[in-house]
Amino acid sequence: MLPDGKMYPLLTRPSNKSGLKTLPVVIIGNGPSGICLSYLLSGYTPYFKRHSFHPHPILQRKLEGAPEVSVLDQDLEYLSEGLEGRSHSPVALLFDTLQRPDTDFGGTAESVLTWWHEPDRAIPHLVLGRNAPGGAWHSIEGSMVTLSRGEWMGLPDLPFKEWLKQKRRGLRNNRATAEDIAQYYQHYVMKKGLQKNFRCGTVVTSVRKVSAESISNHTQQDLQDSDPLWNSNEQSTEVFQVDGFFKTVEGDKEPFSLHAENVVLATGTYDNPTWLRVKGENLSYVHHQLSALEEAVKNNSVGIMSDPVLIVGAGLTAADAILFAHHCNIPVIHVFRRRVGDPGLIFNQLPKMMYPEYHKVHQMMKEQTAACAGPYECYISLPEHHVLSFGKDKKCILQDKNGCQKAYKISMALVLTGSNPNLSFLPNNGIDLAMDSDQPVNSKRNPIDVDPFTYECTQEKGLYALGPLAGDNFVRFVQGGALAAASSLLKKANKNPP
Numbered sequence: 001m002l003p004d005g006k007m008y009p010l011l012t013r014p015s016n017k018s019g020l021k022t023l024p025v026v027i028i029g030n031g032p033s034g035i036c037l038s039y040l041l042s043g044y045t046p047y048f049k050r051h052s053f054h055p056h057p058i059l060q061r062k063l064e065g066a067p068e069v070s071v072l073d074q075d076l077e078y079l080s081e082g083l084e085g086r087s088h089s090p091v092a093l094l095f096d097t098l099q100r101p102d103t104d105f106g107g108t109a110e111s112v113l114t115w116w117h118e119p120d121r122a123i124p125h126l127v128l129g130r131n132a133p134g135g136a137w138h139s140i141e142g143s144m145v146t147l148s149r150g151e152w153m154g155l156p157d158l159p160f161k162e163w164l165k166q167k168r169r170g171l172r173n174n175r176a177t178a179e180d181i182a183q184y185y186q187h188y189v190m191k192k193g194l195q196k197n198f199r200c201g202t203v204v205t206s207v208r209k210v211s212a213e214s215i216s217n218h219t220q221q222d223l224q225d226s227d228p229l230w231n232s233n234e235q236s237t238e239v240f241q242v243d244g245f246f247k248t249v250e251g252d253k254e255p256f257s258l259h260a261e262n263v264v265l266a267t268g269t270y271d272n273p274t275w276l277r278v279k280g281e282n283l284s285y286v287h288h289q290l291s292a293l294e295e296a297v298k299n300n301s302v303g304i305m306s307d308p309v310l311i312v313g314a315g316l317t318a319a320d321a322i323l324f325a326h327h328c329n330i331p332v333i334h335v336f337r338r339r340v341g342d343p344g345l346i347f348n349q350l351p352k353m354m355y356p357e358y359h360k361v362h363q364m365m366k367e368q369t370a371a372c373a374g375p376y377e378c379y380i381s382l383p384e385h386h387v388l389s390f391g392k393d394k395k396c397i398l399q400d401k402n403g404c405q406k407a408y409k410i411s412m413a414l415v416l417t418g419s420n421p422n423l424s425f426l427p428n429n430g431i432d433l434a435m436d437s438d439q440p441v442n443s444k445r446n447p448i449d450v451d452p453f454t455y456e457c458t459q460e461k462g463l464y465a466l467g468p469l470a471g472d473n474f475v476r477f478v479q480g481g482a483l484a485a486a487s488s489l490l491k492k493a494n495k496n497p498p
Contacts (some may be wrong), residue, residue: 022212022239022259025125028204028425029266031135033467033478035185036155037264038194039327040486042476043122046098046156047161055102058082063112071098071113072487073183077453090452092472092480099156100476115157123493126258128202128244134185136270152476153181155188163187202256204244204425205264207311209460212239236374240462244425262462262487262492265430268467269421269443274377276312276415280390286413290321293414297328305327306411308380312387313416314338314345319361321414322379326364331378333408335385335398340366387415418444420470447471454488455481464488 025041027034047070048063060078071079080090087093154160155177160176162206163184207282240263245253273288275281285444287293293309296302302309311321314336338345340362348363365381388397388405390413401407421441423430433448434441437459441448448465449458454476455470457463466472466481 005194022261023126024123024260024490025262025264026240026242026258026260027125027127027264027266028207028242029135029264029268029467030127030131030133030198030200031268031467032127032155032185032268032475033266033268033472033482034129034135034264035133035189035194036479036482037266037466037485038125038127038189038197039156039192040072040482041123041125041489042192042194042197043117043119044157044192045116045121046113046483047116052110052112054097054112055109056097059097067193067277071481072490080453087472087474087477087480089470089472089477089480091455091484092477095480095483096476099479106291113156121449121490123489125197127198128204128242129198129200130203131187132182132200133189133198134182136268153184155185158188158191160184199246201247202244203246204242206241206243206425207240208241208427210241210259212237238462259386262464262489264464264466265423265426265448265469266466267421267469269473270419272420272422273415274418274420275418276387278387278389280392281415283390283392283395285391285411286415287315288415290317290324290414290416292412293321293324297324297330298481302330302411304331305380306330307409308333308378308395308409308411310335310387310410310413311335311416312414313418314347314365315416315451316346316358317404318414318416319347319358321416322361322364323357326376326379329378333380333382333410334365335382335387336365337386338385340381340383387413433457433463433465443468443470443471443473450481455485456488 008354027037046332048067050067054060054063059082060077066074074095076091080094083093083097084091085093085096085097096114101112118439127133154163160181164176164180164417167180239259239261241257241259243255243257245255248254280286293302308331309321309325310333311318311325312335318334319338321335322332342348345362347358347365350358352359364376364379365383367381368376368379369381369383382398382400384401385398388399390396393411395407396410396413397405397407421430421443423441426433430441430448431437431439434446435449436446439446448469450456450465450470451458455464455466457465464485466485467478472478472481472482
């Protein structure tokens with residue numbers, strides 16, 4: 001359900017309609033990456049705003065050199081050359097600095113882009129997602145505050161701060177709640193008129209290459225409208241077949257199958273929590289999502305008098321769990337492998353003023369170890385420890401860096417050590433597409449190998465990867481991948497102006 005009461009259309013049931021040809025583009029995933037790419041493929045085109053000023057003098061000269069040419073049609077490698085910032089992707093840095101020219105220095109300079117809607121440049125496409133537009137943001141507890149500044153969560157040509165002002169709300173420490181972000185992404189899709197491209201409630205089960213000839217005389221089961229725009233020009237000898245199912249209002253699963261010249265992977269990395277792979281980890285009191293603790297508190301199955309909750313991990317999700325438990329006066333044993341002062345710990349990279357609550361967790365980790373009692377009640381920090389096993393009697397065996405072992409009686413365990421993407425719909429789980437094709441895809445350690453200026457997979461032409469799958473882990477930077485992919489797809493479709 002949308003904030004204004006409207007429903008997103010479910011996928012229509014498969015029909016026997018024939019004559020529908022291959023789609024130019026199918027996007028799998030309807031989070032920020034998928035939404036941004038849909039916007040760019042719907043004819044919305046960015047140009048350099050005449051008489052605007054960018055603080056980067058070389059980029060300013062480049063932009064002034066061709067103001068009548070859309071950024072999508074310019075040489076992205078040339079434009080992004082020499083840019084530096086918090087991303088390894090040159091196009092991510094380019095698109096970010098065009099929209100927020102001096103944001104890393106605390107500035108509020110306006111975007112140097114102006115947006116024109118050019119419908120004749122639109123490329124027919126579908127965006128498939130399990131939830132409402134916004135992807136994993138609908139799975140995050142609504143009151144959680146974002147790591148990134150609120151204005152960095154916005155999408156092109158609709159600043160997040162402006163939307164929030166309309167709701168008569170402000171940002172807390174310049175940051176937003178997950179609920180606000182999820183609602184903003186839904187609003188964005190409606191405001192920009194993209195909803196006709198979105199099919200929510202879909203689960204993709206298979207993506208594979210097939211011969212174009214083998215499908216040319218067959219019916220394509222209908223995820224499309226009957227609009228003749230869908231009859232795209234088929235020149236490829238091979239196309240992608242995308243199979244899956246959609247959930248009906250009645251809760252049934254209806255299968256679908258469609259074909260596409262290009263497929264964009266934008267599924268994020270929130271799907272599969274990382275497991276420790278230790279004995280007893282599959283026991284019912286061991287969980288891998290923060291929501292399990294919230295549920296236990298609601299059900300009064302943990303509380304101030306219960307045995308401690310074991311929290312494993314030293315990232316922001318583990319910190320959120322500690323803050324939640326601390327707020328509810330629930331005792332916590334916090335286990336993590338690194339030293340508290342390890343520069344690789346995320347807490348050592350966050351400004352204290354902007355992230356006071358995470359700074360507090362870091363203080364607790366330093367000051368309240370088992371060997372050194374500190375001022376914080378109901379919390380014990382065990383740095384440089386790891387879990388050996390979980391027992392049926394709710395006893396957990398921990399081991400320190402010297403090999404010493406100790407048993408702790410706990411009420412429940414939360415293993416919050418990150419997550420991996422679910423690419424089970426791809427051959428070999430997508431491993432062949434990764435930078436290291438011997439290891440599973442991981443957003444931080446082993447992303448999908450893409451061309452940095454098109455985001456097309458180097459191992460599979462016609463297949464693109466955006467967002468965390470390509471190593472871009474922040475909303476402000478995933479949009480550059482969408483720009484690169486849209487530019488590439490426009491060239492393929494001959495939709496660039498002469």
